[in-house]
Amino acid sequence: MDLKDKVAIVTGASAGIGAATVKALLNLGMKVVGFARRQEKIENLVDNHNGKLFARCVDLTKSQDIIDGFAWVTKNVGPVHVLINNAGVAIASSVLTGQLETWQQIMDTNFMSYAIASKEAVKIMTENNIDGYIVNINSTIGYYDPWIPSNVMYRSSKIALRAMTENVRVELARMNSKIRITSLCPGVVKTDIISVNHGEQASEAFYSKFPYILSEDVANSVVYVLSTPQRVHISELIIRPTGEDFKQFG
Template sequence: MMDLNNKVAIVTGASAGIGAATVKALLKQGMKVVGFARRKEKIENLVENHDGKLFAVSVDVTKPQEILAGFAWVTKNVGPVHVLINNAGVLGNSTVLTGDLDTWQQLMDTNFMSYAITTKEAVKIMTANNINGYIININSTIGYYDLLMPNNVMYRSSKIALRVMTENVRVELARMNSNIRITSLSPGVVKTDIMAATYGEEMGKEMHSNIPYILSEDIADSILYVLSTPQRVNISEIMIRPTGEDIRKLSV
């Protein structure tokens, strides 16, 4: 079991939703938590008393150099990373035949490429410092089945790609005889502001009023569970759905 006290965690997409809940949960475990997000001030205001263990870094994860600069800042000012929680994510209408190239790019850069870049950098730092670290990629259950919604195809593709990448990193680490562990954690519908931010407040409320959902805190608790497992255990994939979920209702 990893001793989390005073260890360093980096959480991407830390300003709201699952990221914000995870920051709070890790702080309660005594970790030094660094939040990456474009809205740095929102991270700084997440908790009032954090005993100097909360750090906020302004990082746009669609810009590789900002990610690398963020990791360098953490290593220099807080310490080498022990736990990486990749959580940054965006939605967007993303058909292939009529979709917008900029939207595709933002989706793939945020939901997939940033995870690959942070994973590579974290493994490099953990390996150099002999840290048996843990990387948890927040994915989505939508990466496991097709809703047959053309306007969702690029978002879903980013999640499938993330599943493939995460498992192959696990195998690559095994072939390196590394003790670094990696998990793809896929929630179902979570009540956050991502739907409202993408499609408007009214649609967000309508969705959460018609189907079961779980809370950001439920995912944060699941992250703590994954981190609590013995070193011999690597939970490679985990799915967390709301009780009574019928995914077909999402495609209506």
């Protein structure tokens, strides 16, 4: 896919994997629109982007915000060629003691926003005869269970995302569409996701115990997936830190 001057949307673009992916796609010459609630953080990601970086304040737990965001991009930047679904929250919540509001936040962010954004992207790509690409940033937690009850809702959102991504792939195939979709599943990535939800001390303690990769490593994997020829469809890609063992988490 020739990506120069093509339009990419990255959700959860203000920090971590999303921010690193925005920078990587800008380096490919793409026009990149970041969706996040912290719009100003997206605007300050790079000093010189040659007018190719756009930031939109989008609450990814609100369906209409997402739909309106895609409409704005189509009108003001152009039809989307690449969608990177990356927004995510990791909040401890068990089934027996957790709060409904927390469950809803996890599922709305980690699963529903991906489904809504994918639907909008495919509609726009199809209308504009674009053989586009969707990358869903998932997690190896959707494959391996460390048996932590407080992690069940987060893990469930990732398992659901695996199933949804594969079903979208099948739907596209049955439509004879050349739009591709990938579930990209990193292991432990050092981001601010733990500090945001549990505090800086908890974050430092966690990353001191376990091997991790960096946001830039995931962004490089996104670039690799996008670089493959049209005949190649990487439906799932797992990347993890060397030496990762999920039994350590139990």
